Amino acid sequence: MSHIDSILDKAIxxxxxxxEDGIALFASNEVEKIGHAADQVMKRxxxxxxxxxxxxxxxxxTNVCDVYCRFCAFYRGPDSDEGYVLPNEVIYEKIQELVDVGGTELLMQGGVNPNLPFSYYLELLKEIKNRFDIHVHSFSTVEIRKMKELSGLATYEEVFAELKKAGLDSLPGAGAEMLVDRIRNKISRLKGSWQEWIDIMKAAHRAELHTTATMVIGFGETMEERVLHLMRIRDAQDEVIQQKLNTPGFLAFIIWTFQPDNTNLKAEKVSNEEYLKTLAISRLMLDNIPNFQASWVTLGPEIGKKSLSxxxxxxxxxxxEENVVSAAACTHKVNIELxxxxxxxxGKVPALRNTRYDILKTYQPDDGVEKDFILQN
Structure with missing residues (x-):
């Protein structure tokens, strides 16, 4: 049995x-074999x-932001004439459109806007919950950091307690990028350390909010740094399990690929094969996170399909609706039929879920769907 085979057998x-196992897998060119092992682990x-x-x-x-990430084509500085904050009524209209098509998940994120007080978020969340039966899966760690700064509250736990009381249901994994300070300092010196991202996620878990974890590849990181990122997420999830917190912790993991177009950080785009290889290795390494999401937004629906293997x-x-990735000239449109x-x-049976991964509906081959409903605009 080869060294790679023994590693894959261990994971299965x-x-x-x-x-060392993770680094060896990244050094291997046996992508299909690694993918097959990841598929077997997924089936567990x-x-x-x-x-x-x-x-x-x-x-x-809002697109107003004072973090100035070099890889972001979406943000505008606090003094920019192109900066905006959506009127609340516009936000409500967008949510109503989502509800009207059977949507259940609101992912509300913006720039890190220094001009919005903490009360803005609390009042907006309360009004959203008053008007809609929707799961609010919103904000990022850097937005939470700004909220803490502006609120005057002493701890992140206090911030999450207020947000949760107002209507926040879960926290996305945005802002992780690469949990290695060498890369974080390269892409945005103001975004905070990898430890800060982990600490805010841990605070969310202690507040009994579930979260997701993410990784963005293609910043010039080493394979060792990718493995280190995965191990830091795995260690944080271990704490949720060991402390028996009343939350699943990281409920899902998602990999994105850096899209350099229209940004201030130039790099070669990650190949489809490199994405699939990283995805498979991540599934093998992250043995305590139940769900993995395909990344069709950046790589397109066909690679999204292949991710399922x-x-x-x-x-x-x-x-x-999605404006951040599309600002980097990367837009893929998918409808329910597709x-x-x-x-x-x-080779799978499609099923509609909610943010907690409860299955709401399983689609049979003869199910009718709305053919002209565009899911991204």
Whole structure:
């Protein structure tokens, strides 16, 4: 048995992979073999041949930001004439459109706007919950950091307690990028250390909010740094389990690829094969996170479909609206009919879920869908 085969066998048998194992897998060119092992590990979590998706909408409520990430084409500085804050009524209209098409997940994120007081978020969340039955899966760690700064509250736990009381249901994994300070300092010196991202996520878990974890590849990171990122997420999830917190912690993991177009940080785009390889290795390393989402937004629906054979059990969000990735000249449009088609072509049964991964509906081959409903605009 080769060294790679022994590592993959260990993962398939449910044994934890080490830093050295992860590095060896990244050094290997046996991508399909690694992908097959990741698919087997996925089936340990999800033995039924089902692939899920959620109908959600991104609402980018402001593009004003004082973090100035070099890889972001979306933000505008606090003094820019192109900066905006959406009127609340516009936000409500967008949510109503989501509800009208059966959507259940609101992903509300913006720039880190220094001009919005903490009360803005609390009042907005309360009004959203008064008007809609919707899961608010919103904000990022850097937005939470700004809220703490402006609120005067002493701890992140206090910030989350107020947000949760107002209507926040869960926290996305945005802002992780690469949990290595060498890379974080390269892409944005104001975004905070990897430890700060982890600390804010841990505070969310202690506040009994579930979260997701993410990784963005393509910043010039080493393979060792990718493995280190995965191990830091795995360690934080171990704490949720060991402390028996009343939350699943990181409920899902998502990999994005850096899109350099229209940004101040130039780099070569990550190949589809490199994305699939990283995805599969992540599924093998992260033995304590149940769900993996495909990244069709940056790589397109066909790679999203292939991801379902490389460790993913979920096609992700339909994203009725998305402005951040598309600002980097990367826009892929998918409708429900195409999602069902792609999942079926991958040999899976499509199922609609909510943000907690509860299945709401399983689609049979003869299910009718709205053919002209565009899920991203």
């Amino acid at each position: 048998k449910g044994k934890r992979l080490s830093m 979590f999800h033995p039924d041949p089902v692939a899920t998706f959620v109908i959600g909408r991104n609402v980018n409520y 490389y460790g993913c059990n979920d096609f992700g969000s339909t994203m009725l 999602i069902l088609k792609l999942i079926r072509e991958a």
